[in-house]
Amino acid sequence: MPKFYVYITDRLHDSGILGFGHERVFSEIYDAESKDEVKKLVLEDFDYMPKVREKMTAKVPETERFITSIHELNDYWHNIWLTTHMCKECRNQYTKLEKSKFRTGGSTEFCSAECQKQFNMRFEVASVDSYNSATVYMITHRPTGKRYIGVTTRWIMQRWWEHIKAKSGSPFHQLVLASSITDFTFEILEVFKPSEHDPYAREAFYISKYNAVELGLNSVSGHMQE
Structure with a gap:
């Protein structure tokens, strides 16, 4: 069954990156036969959303706060999101999807911003x-x-x-x-x-x-x- 990477952004929160963009509030991978099925699954998990809006356009009503992006995973993106890494500081294992879901921060070498900070404090840059x-x-x-x-x-x-x-x-x-x-x-x-x-x-x-x-x-x- 195909896998789809889904992330939801909140239009009411600025990401703070260069003064534009929206905060990513949810990331997940769904097993589904099609994008339409994924949309139904997202609405089941987020029943407070009136609909799944996939693209950010000028026609999006102001009342629709959340924008959903859905991407089918090919082998390349499957490896990006689901490959297991080991944190350079605490040596715990994690995936990029988990970092995105829980918004732990830090570079790709660390499971969290806290671990990256601790590592840099030990030896600095x-x-x-x-x-x-x-x-x-x-x-x-x-x-x-x-x-x-x-x-x-x-x-x-x-x-x-x-x-x-x-x-x-x-x-x-x-x-x-x-x-x-x-x-x-x-x-x-x-x-x-x-x-x-x-x-x-x-x-x-x-x-x-x-x-x-x-x-x-x-x-x-x-x-x-x-």
Whole structure:
């Protein structure tokens, strides 16, 4: 059965992009035999819409707030919307359709704008080679003994503060938010020049050494440079 990509825009909300456009309020993929069948399915899901208006024209009455776009998916667009990606920060899997449906934001390398922000805070946009030193650190949750290993080229206490304020949804940050700051210890494992050692490789070494994925709070065995 053919698949159709559907998105609905709200005429009353400006997207803010270059001063024009409308806010996209819904995205979904429907299995249907034709566009007419898709229109019926959309109206079932959005019974407050008087009809499915596919094109934005001067003839659209002001009372019709929502505009619906319907596109049959070929192989190319099927891959665009439904291919599974892995977030560069939290390593959770997502599709472009899910990002569109839930409007999580962020570039295509991240599942959300929050994850992209956290990743950039760790290493910013610049190459780690532009910094004088890198630090591998370990945060231990006292009540459970579970460890989190990280690496940063930023001021180390600033990195700790970023963890305290983060809302990425990762198991580690959820535990931080649910705990007292006194429940954690913060240790420096190694300091080195990024020009002499790969920070990501050193982080991965200590994550493996302390088995911080299976027995700790790391989600993955280290960040890969891509």
